[in-house]
Amino acid sequence: MIRFDNVAKRYPTGREGLAGVSLEVAPGELVFVTGHSGAGKSTLLKLIGLLERATRGQIWVNGRNLNRLSERNIPYHRREVGMIFQDHRLLHDRTVFDNVALPLVVAGMGHQEIQRRVRAALDKVNLLGKERSLPIALSGGEQQRVGIARALVSKPPVLLADEPTGNLDPELSREIMDLFLQFSQVGVTILIATHDIELISRLGRRIVQLREGRLQHDSGLAQ
Amino acid sequence: MKRRNPKRPGFRRNRSPLRWLLHHAQNAVAALGRLVRHPLATLMTASVIGIALALPSGLYLLIDNVRTLTGNWDGGSSISLFLAQDLDDREAEYVRKTIAARPDVAEARLITREEALTEFRQRSGFAEALDLLDHNPLPAVVVVRPSASATSAAATERLAQALQGYREIDQVRVDLQWVRRLEAITHTLERGVYLLAGLLSAAVLLIVGNTIRLEIQNRQGEIEVVKLVGGTDAFIRRPFLYEGFWYGLLGALIALLLVTGGLALMQAPVRRLAGLYQSAFRLDLLTAEAVAAVLVGGPLLGLAGAWLAVARHLSRIQPE
Known part of the structure; x- marks a missing residue:
C-alpha cells in the first residue's frame, strides 16, 4: 500500500528530515512510527500526504508514484489519505457535523449521502449526540475523535495520525488506540507517529523506529 | 506490491x-x-x-x-446658397424646392433679391448709397438647414459640396467653425x-x-x-x-x-x-x-x- 524507496527529504534550511529511508507497508497493516522529536516521524507522514515533496527517492501510495503526481492531482490524492493531527485542526466556527462533513463536501457528494456517512462516522467514534456542538464545547479527547471521524468519513484506504494521543491522559489514549485497531481490522492501512512507547509496546503491532532521519529498527522485518 | x-x-x-x-x-x-x-x-x-x-x-x-x-442646435450649421444673378423669383423658388426635397436637408428658406435688399437697407445704413444704383446688386439666397442625420461637421461639409454642383448656385457658404x-x-x-x-x-x-x-x-x-x-x-x-x-x-x-x-x-x-x-x-x-x-x-x-x-x-x- 505504501512503499518508500531510499527516500530523503532535505529542508531549504539544510536540516535533513529523512536521510534515505526504505519501507514497505502492506494493505490493512497498522504501523507505529517512533523516535525522538526531530527523528523524522512527522516528515515521513507529511511525505505520504504530500504536504511535502521528497528531495530524493521514490514513494508509492495506493499504487501511484507520488513523484509523478502533478500539483493539480494533490487534492485527489489527499482524498485517499485521511490525516489526523495532534492539534486536531478543526474549524472552530463550524459544528461537529460540518467539520466531519468537510471532506465529503469538498468531494462534491450529495446532501443525503453526506448525512448518512457523517452519522456513521460519528457513531464509530461515539459522538453521535454531539453533532450540533461546536468543537470548543468538547473535551480534548472528544475533539480528537472529531478529527478521527473527519479523517475516516470518506473511507480512505490510508490513515495517517501524527501524535494523536499527544495531549491525552493514558486512559483516553487507550480509547483512541482501540479505535485505530478497529479500523485496521476492516482493512484500512494506518501509520501512527507517536513517542508513547509504553502504550504501543503492549499492542503487539509493527513498530518502525527512526533516528536522525534513518530507519533504526523495524520490528516488522525482525519477525 | x-x-x-x-x-x-x-x-x-x-x-x-x-x-x-x-x-x-x-x-x-x-x-x-x-x-x-x-x-x-x-x-x-x-x-x-x-x-x-x-x-x-x-x-x-x-x-x-x-x-x-x-x-439639435437650430440653424447651428446652416448653409447659405447665393444664387446666380440672372435667376428670377420663379426660378429661385424652383431651386429652393429642389434642394428642400433632398433627404439630407431639413429645411430650405428662400430670401428673394427684393427681401435681401430691404433687409440690407434696414440694417446696413447704406440706404442712400443703394438708391444711387440703377439695379439691385444682391443675389437671392437659399438658407439650408441640414437634416438631423447630417448635422455633424463632416456631413454638413459633404452636403455643401453636393450643393456646389448645382448650376444655379453661384456660391456656397458654410459656417462650420463653431460646430468644429x-x-x-x-x-x-x-x-x-x-x-x-x-x-x-x-x-x-x-x-x-x-x-x-x-x-x-x-x-x-x-x-x-x-x-x-x-x-x-x-x-x-x-x-x-x-x-x-x-x-x-x-x-x-x-x-x-x-x-x-x-x-x-x-x-x-x-x-x-x-x-x-x-x-x-x-x-x-x-x-x-x-x-x-x-x-x-x-x-x-x-x-x-x-x-x-x-x-x-x-x-x-x-x-x-
Whole structure:
C-alpha cells in the first residue's frame, strides 16, 4: 500500500528530515512510527500526504508514484489519505457535523449521502449526540475523535495520525488506540507517529523506529 | 506490491453537472450571506466601488447630452446658397424646392433679391448709397438647414459640396467653425472620460482585490484545513470569486443610483438655463446600453479583482 524507496527529504534550511529511508507497508497493516522529536516521524507522514515533496527517492501510495503526481492531482490524492493531527485542526466556527462533513463536501457528494456517512462516522467514534456542538464545547479527547471521524468519513484506504494521543491522559489514549485497531481490522492501512512507547509496546503491532532521519529498527522485518 | 502497477488510472472525479450547478448556486448564496452578515463593511466597500463607477458613467452621460444638444442646435450649421444673378423669383423658388426635397436637408428658406435688399437697407445704413444704383446688386439666397442625420461637421461639409454642383448656385457658404470647435471639445472630453474610466476601473480592481486579500487572510486556517482534506484550488477559489462578483454588482447598483440621483438634481437648473435660451432641452437619462454596461462591467471588474487576489495569495497558503 505504501512503499518508500531510499527516500530523503532535505529542508531549504539544510536540516535533513529523512536521510534515505526504505519501507514497505502492506494493505490493512497498522504501523507505529517512533523516535525522538526531530527523528523524522512527522516528515515521513507529511511525505505520504504530500504536504511535502521528497528531495530524493521514490514513494508509492495506493499504487501511484507520488513523484509523478502533478500539483493539480494533490487534492485527489489527499482524498485517499485521511490525516489526523495532534492539534486536531478543526474549524472552530463550524459544528461537529460540518467539520466531519468537510471532506465529503469538498468531494462534491450529495446532501443525503453526506448525512448518512457523517452519522456513521460519528457513531464509530461515539459522538453521535454531539453533532450540533461546536468543537470548543468538547473535551480534548472528544475533539480528537472529531478529527478521527473527519479523517475516516470518506473511507480512505490510508490513515495517517501524527501524535494523536499527544495531549491525552493514558486512559483516553487507550480509547483512541482501540479505535485505530478497529479500523485496521476492516482493512484500512494506518501509520501512527507517536513517542508513547509504553502504550504501543503492549499492542503487539509493527513498530518502525527512526533516528536522525534513518530507519533504526523495524520490528516488522525482525519477525 | 505496487511496483508492478506504477501508472494507476487517474483519480475518480465527481462531475455530475447538476450537482456542480447546485454547488455553484450554494457558493453564490453563501458568499452573499457572508457580505450581508457585515452590512456596514460591505456597504462601505460597495460604495467606494459605486462612486468609482459613477464618475465615468456620469461624465459619459454629460458628454452624451452635450452631443444631443449640439445636434439639435437650430440653424447651428446652416448653409447659405447665393444664387446666380440672372435667376428670377420663379426660378429661385424652383431651386429652393429642389434642394428642400433632398433627404439630407431639413429645411430650405428662400430670401428673394427684393427681401435681401430691404433687409440690407434696414440694417446696413447704406440706404442712400443703394438708391444711387440703377439695379439691385444682391443675389437671392437659399438658407439650408441640414437634416438631423447630417448635422455633424463632416456631413454638413459633404452636403455643401453636393450643393456646389448645382448650376444655379453661384456660391456656397458654410459656417462650420463653431460646430468644429464644439466637436473637438466633445472629443477631447470623451477621451478624458475613457482615460478616467480606465483609471477608476483599475481602482475598482484594486479595492476588490484588497478586500478579498483580507478575507483570505482571515480565513487562512479554514483554507489550510480544506486543502488537507482534498479541496481543489477551484473549490477554495470559488467563494472568494463570488464575493468579488457581489461586490462588483452592488457597486454597479450604487453607481446607477448615484448617477440617476445626480441627474434628477441637475434637471431643474438645466431646464431653467435652457429656458433662458428659448430651448426645451432636457437632460437625457442613461441609455439602456450604458445601464447594461455598468451592470455587466461592475461584476466583471469585481470578479477580476478577486481573481487577482486569489491568484496571488491562495497558492501561498499550504497546510503544514
